[in-house]
Amino acid sequence: xxxxxxxxxxxxxxxxxxxxxxxxxxxxxxxxxxxxxxxxxxxxxxxxxxxxxxxxxxxxxxxxxxxxxxxxxxxxxxxxxxxxxxxxxxxxxxxxxxxxxxxxxxxxxxxxxxxxxxxxxxxxxxxxxxxxxxxxxxxxxxxxxxxxxxxxxxxxxxxxxxxxxxxxxxxxxxxxxxxxxxxxxx
Numbered sequence: 289x290x291x292x293x294x295x296x297x298x299x300x301x302x303x304x305x306x307x308x309x310x311x312x313x314x315x316x317x318x319x320x321x322x323x324x325x326x327x328x329x330x331x332x333x334x335x336x337x338x339x340x341x342x343x344x345x346x347x348x349x350x351x352x353x354x355x356x357x358x359x360x361x362x363x364x365x366x367x368x369x370x371x372x373x374x375x376x377x378x379x380x381x382x383x384x385x386x387x388x389x390x391x392x393x394x395x396x397x398x399x400x401x402x403x404x405x406x407x408x409x410x411x412x413x414x415x416x417x418x419x420x421x422x423x424x425x426x427x428x429x430x431x432x433x434x435x436x437x438x439x440x441x442x443x444x445x446x447x448x449x450x451x452x453x454x455x456x457x458x459x460x461x462x463x464x465x466x467x468x469x470x471x472x473x474x
Contacts (some may be wrong), residue, residue, distance in 0.1 A: 296353070301352075302344065305347040308360045313425075319448065321417055322445035324339040339452055342455070349399065352396055355392050389435050392440060393443035396408075404446055404447050408447075
């Protein structure tokens with residue numbers, strides 16, 4: 289009997305995450321646009337490319353892989369009416385008092401500290417771009433469910449926005465002539 293794998297390389301996790309997002313109707317460009325909108329409030333000269341690269345980097349992280357894959361699967365199982373009891377209706381309706389989906393988002397955004405969580409809160413409340421599309425589609429016809437995905441996408445954008453700021457700050461700090469090491473960007 290062959291044992292199934294449960295560990296994957298960063299490249300594999302990135303690829304599976306991109307595929308899962310696309311299956312759920314989300315493109316990386318959707319996330320990068322939200323990250324750009326979020327971060328440009330404080331740093332107007334950041335670029336879309338910086339945000340896109342941050343999204344790509346974040347999608348290769350193991351914790352992100354676990355959160356995204358689990359959240360997407362919960363949404364899929366909800367669509368298939370696979371849950372029993374009251375949790376099916378709670379998930380299907382994206383009940384505002386549920387909050388577990390926001391915990392997924394906070395955990396993911398929290399990989400980039402308190403600012404990541406703060407950015408997530410702002411994005412979660414304002415629901416820009418694809419997040420509003422996911423949120424509205426899940427509540428409109430109840431044939432699709434994005435209870436977790438809208439929060440995960442918002443958290444990815446928040447994390448990417450925060451990562452851009454961290455990279456910019458690191459590069460600025462390295463302008464100090466007393467720093468001689470080469471940057472190892474995170």
